[in-house]
Amino acid sequence: xxxxxxxxxxxxxxxxxxxxxxxxxxxxxxxxxxxxxxxxxxxxxxxxxxxxxxxxxxxxxxxxxxxxxxxxxxxxxxxxxxxxxxxxxxxxxxxxxxxxxxxxxxxxxxxxxxxxxxxxxxxxxxxxxxxxxxxxxxxxxxxxxxxxxxxxxxxxxxxxxxxxxxxxxxxxxxxxxxxxxxxxxxxxxxxxxxxxxxxxxxxxxxxxxxxxxxxxxxxxxxxxxxxxxxxxxxxxxxxxxxxx
Amino acid sequence: xxxxxxxxxxxxxxxxxxxxxxxxxxxxxxxxxxxxxxxxxxxxxxxxxxxxxxxxxxxxxxxxxxxxxxxxxxxxxxxxxxxxxxxxxxxxxxxxxxxxxxxxxxxxxxxxxxxxxxxxxxxxxxxxxxxxxxxxxxxxxxxxxxxxxxxxxxxxxxxxxxxxxxxxxxxxxxxxxxxxxxxxxxxxxxxxxxxxxxxxxxxxxxxxxxxxxxxxxxxxxxxxxxxxxxxxxxxxxxxxxxxx
DNA sequence: CGCACATTTGAGATACGTCAATCGATGTGG
DNA sequence: CCACATCGATTGACGTATCTCAAATGTGCG
Numbered sequence: 113x114x115x116x117x118x119x120x121x122x123x124x125x126x127x128x129x130x131x132x133x134x135x136x137x138x139x140x141x142x143x144x145x146x147x148x149x150x151x152x153x154x155x156x157x158x159x160x161x162x163x164x165x166x167x168x169x170x171x172x173x174x175x176x177x178x179x180x181x182x183x184x185x186x187x188x189x190x191x192x193x194x195x196x197x198x199x200x201x202x203x204x205x206x207x208x209x210x211x212x213x214x215x216x217x218x219x220x221x222x223x224x225x226x227x228x229x230x231x232x233x234x235x236x237x238x239x240x241x242x243x244x245x246x247x248x249x250x251x252x253x254x255x256x257x258x259x260x261x262x263x264x265x266x267x268x269x270x271x272x273x274x275x276x277x278x279x280x281x282x283x284x285x286x287x288x289x290x291x292x293x294x295x296x297x298x299x300x301x302x303x304x305x306x307x308x309x310x311x312x313x314x315x316x317x318x319x320x321x322x323x324x325x326x327x328x329x330x331x332x333x334x335x336x337x338x339x340x341x342x343x344x345x346x347x348x349x350x351x352x353x354x355x356x
Numbered sequence: 357x358x359x360x361x362x363x364x365x366x367x368x369x370x371x372x373x374x375x376x377x378x379x380x381x382x383x384x385x386x387x388x389x390x391x392x393x394x395x396x397x398x399x400x401x402x403x404x405x406x407x408x409x410x411x412x413x414x415x416x417x418x419x420x421x422x423x424x425x426x427x428x429x430x431x432x433x434x435x436x437x438x439x440x441x442x443x444x445x446x447x448x449x450x451x452x453x454x455x456x457x458x459x460x461x462x463x464x465x466x467x468x469x470x471x472x473x474x475x476x477x478x479x480x481x482x483x484x485x486x487x488x489x490x491x492x493x494x495x496x497x498x499x500x501x502x503x504x505x506x507x508x509x510x511x512x513x514x515x516x517x518x519x520x521x522x523x524x525x526x527x528x529x530x531x532x533x534x535x536x537x538x539x540x541x542x543x544x545x546x547x548x549x550x551x552x553x554x555x556x557x558x559x560x561x562x563x564x565x566x567x568x569x570x571x572x573x574x575x576x577x578x579x580x581x582x583x584x585x586x587x588x589x590x591x592x593x594x595x596x597x598x599x600x
Numbered sequence: 601c602g603c604a605c606a607t608t609t610g611a612g613a614t615a616c617g618t619c620a621a622t623c624g625a626t627g628t629g630g
Numbered sequence: 631c632c633a634c635a636t637c638g639a640t641t642g643a644c645g646t647a648t649c650t651c652a653a654a655t656g657t658g659c660g
Contacts, residue, residue, distance in 0.1 A: 174493070182501045195486065198595070199482075199483040199487065204590070205493065224479070231478065234471070235468070235472070235478075238443075238485075242443040248496065251496055252492065252496055256499050260647075260648070291606065293606080300499060307606095307609085339420055343448075346446065351442070351464060351468050535638065537638080547639085548619095552640090555641095
């Protein structure tokens with residue numbers, strides 16, 4: 113059976129039946145390639161397709177009236193893209209590629225069908241969405257009540273943890289893949305100030321940097337100062353009935 | 357048939373069958389009363405029950421290590437409380453009462469059962485949750501990229517719109533029901549600065565205030581300066597199959 | 601080899617926070 | 631019914647985290 117990156121990810125958390133796996137495969141029949149910088153869907157576009165990210169790294173963001181950008185989430189392989197498009201007539205967020213990426217587009221009705229015919233599977237998708245919701249609230253707390261340094265640290269930890277989930281090989285050292293301006297747009301800061309915060313983290317021996325590669329030198333202290341929680345690690349799917 | 361405030365709310369968006377209404381009623385068989393200031397669930401409590409707010413006004417929030425508080429969302433009658441508890445073993449947010457309130461507690465398995473036996477209904481609940489997700493991302497954008505004045509204005513608009521959905525009588529004048537400290541904890545500001553922003557909004561003839569009552573004097577200008585979107589108004593549930 | 605873009609650093613401006621005091625409303629015990 | 635405590639709103643003076651503007655220094659890519 114061909115592999116579904118979505119099924120692989122869900123399978124890390126709950127066992128999936130053959131029927132469920134093949135239902136998931138139907139979501140990944142097509143492919144589209146995006147170069148870094150490309151836009152997949154634009155805010156206010158009529159909602160048409162949903163996507164699953166197969167490889168690369170993407171982000172969703174909004175542009176405010178004054179032209180500034182707020183990045184809402186980083187998107188990694190196995191994530192569902194534009195789930196909100198399921199319930200809005202116009203998509204509420206722009207989605208763009210942070211690195212060369214491959215997505216699998218599928219039509220909204222396919223997800224509806226899955227909701228009605230594979231309720232267990234749909235419940236798993238909802239569970240992941242809740243984990244993501246928790247990440248959004250963490251970000252709200254970070255933006256509202258933590259320092260610039262903490263917010264930058266939290267982005268570093270977040271990206272590292274998401275990358276490690278895809279490649280358990282990754283330890284404390286990884287390629288960030290974000291410009292300082294992108295970090296700033298995610299944390300509500302200026303690129304200039306992000307730079308100063310990175311330098312400070314480096315001066316305090318919390319991280320090391322060379323040419324795009326970041327090494328976390330004291331993860332414990334970093335995590336505490338950033339008030340960081342890995343939400344995917346806290347998921348509890350034991351309430352799901354066994355696979356059909 | 358007795359009324360379910362949850363069914364009433366969903367019924368504003370999609371027609372519900374008799375069977376669906378009675379399934380929803382099972383979620384509201386019990387009641388618990390809370391006084392203003394009372395805590396319903398506390399962050400890190402083991403996840404047990406979910407709730408539907410029947411009357412009053414509540415909030416969810418987190419307390420950061422330095423003792424500061426970030427309010428994540430305001431909760432109004434008909435809202436599901438602690439949905440994240442469905443998928444986490446420990447609840448990620450504290451929920452407390454902003455006004456004397458009545459909630460209907462129900463056990464997690466009841467929601468699971470609903471997910472599996474009433475997929476259409478569950479899809480509606482997911483849709484509402486997506487609307488709420490959009491409100492969270494709006495708040496992220498507000499915290500990250502808008503001025504203190506805009507954030508305060510956006511809270512005013514948000515509360516007014518939510519209240520109006522419950523009582524269409526409400527026009528531009530309403531009882532806010534929040535202290536300035538609570539507004540600050542929602543917007544990432546200090547109570548002192550919230551006060552100054554309210555005064556500025558008043559000086560600019562955007563709002564009027566007397567003793568807890570707020571009147572929006574220029575909703576258009578207020579909405580633009582706050583970059584506010586009513587997410588519930590943008591919901592599109594036409595993709596749902598007809599009621600069983 | 602040169603151009604676009606990201607990073608880095610400095611100097612000065614500002615939005616928002618902190619601290620502190622006053623005032624009014626509400627409630628409570630004596 | 632009053633004295634007093636409490637809590638929220640208000641305002642002023644001052645401190646500081648972060649932004650803005652500007653220029654220099656890399657750095658990958660055609």
